[in-house]
Amino acid sequence: MKNRKTVASRAPDPSQEPDGNANPSLGGEIRGKIGRQLREMYDDVVAQGVPDRFVELLNRLEKQNEK
Amino acid sequence: MKLDPSIREAVLAAVPSLRAFAISLSGNVDRADDLVQETLLRALVNIDSFEPGTNLSAWLFTILRNLFRSEYRKRRREVEDGDGTYAESLKSQPEQEARVEFREFRAALAKLPSDQREALILVGASGFSYEEAAGICGCAVGTIKSRVNRARTRLAELMSIESLDDFGPDRATRAVLSGGERS
Numbered sequence: 001m002k003n004r005k006t007v008a009s010r011a012p013d014p015s016q017e018p019d020g021n022a023n024p025s026l027g028g029e030i031r032g033k034i035g036r037q038l039r040e041m042y043d044d045v046v047a048q049g050v051p052d053r054f055v056e057l058l059n060r061l062e063k064q065n066e067k
Numbered sequence: 068m069k070l071d072p073s074i075r076e077a078v079l080a081a082v083p084s085l086r087a088f089a090i091s092l093s094g095n096v097d098r099a100d101d102l103v104q105e106t107l108l109r110a111l112v113n114i115d116s117f118e119p120g121t122n123l124s125a126w127l128f129t130i131l132r133n134l135f136r137s138e139y140r141k142r143r144r145e146v147e148d149g150d151g152t153y154a155e156s157l158k159s160q161p162e163q164e165a166r167v168e169f170r171e172f173r174a175a176l177a178k179l180p181s182d183q184r185e186a187l188i189l190v191g192a193s194g195f196s197y198e199e200a201a202g203i204c205g206c207a208v209g210t211i212k213s214r215v216n217r218a219r220t221r222l223a224e225l226m227s228i229e230s231l232d233d234f235g236p237d238r239a240t241r242a243v244l245s246g247g248e249r250s
Binding site (some may be wrong): 030031033034035037038039040041042043045046047048049050051053054055057058061062 | 069070075078079082083084086087088090091100103104107108111168169172173176187188191192193219222223226227
């Protein structure tokens with residue numbers, strides 16, 4: 001199912017996109033740092049995986065719906 | 068109704084990113100997890116309105132974002148945690164020096180207006196295209212682009228102030244000098 005890919009596969013680094021030049025005053029060093037820290041922060045949570053409560057939630061919902 | 072196994076798998080696969088997005092919106096892990104739970108409930112109740120073949124994770128992000136927005140309007144004052152609980156959500160703490168820098172970054176991120184922050188996260192961290200982010204936020208692609216740009220500019224300003232204070236006042240010059248390098 002291709003949908004899952006969107007989140008899993010990273011879009012190109014936004015700092016590399018043409019649009020990224022819209023702020024010529026923005027230093028490349030700082031821009032790169034922003035991108036890295038943003039992803040680091042986000043990926044730290046992503047790396048925690050799927051907490052059990054969400055698997056249990058789906059199981060429960062499916063059981064309910066079977067009735 | 069038994070969930071289509073591929074849908075079930077795709078929903079679960081989206082959970083880690085939904086949590087990361089929810090934490091970045093709410094700044095609070097517990098509330099973020101409640102938000103994700105509510106999102107999954109809504110999604111499964113309304114699964115028939117999901118069009119197969121379209122982007123499931125974008126659909127889930129849209130639900131989560133709308134839930135957050137409607138809740139946010141109700142409890143505007145308690146929402147922005149900013150710094151504290153974010154740190155608690157992070158298991159792998161980097162080195163001491165990097166940690167300070169990281170905390171500064173989160174503090175700067177928390178100072179952004181929420182529409183700019185969500186646009187930056189969706190495009191810069193979740194990996195959505197500008198078009199997908201626009202769909203999730205219910206606005207024009209140009210709006211997303213300008214929000215992302217403003218967010219980056221503002222963050223850079225906030226972080227320049229933090230990191231370049233030691234080097235004297237002329238950070239505009241410094242920014243230009245370092246402008247050649249790209250990440």
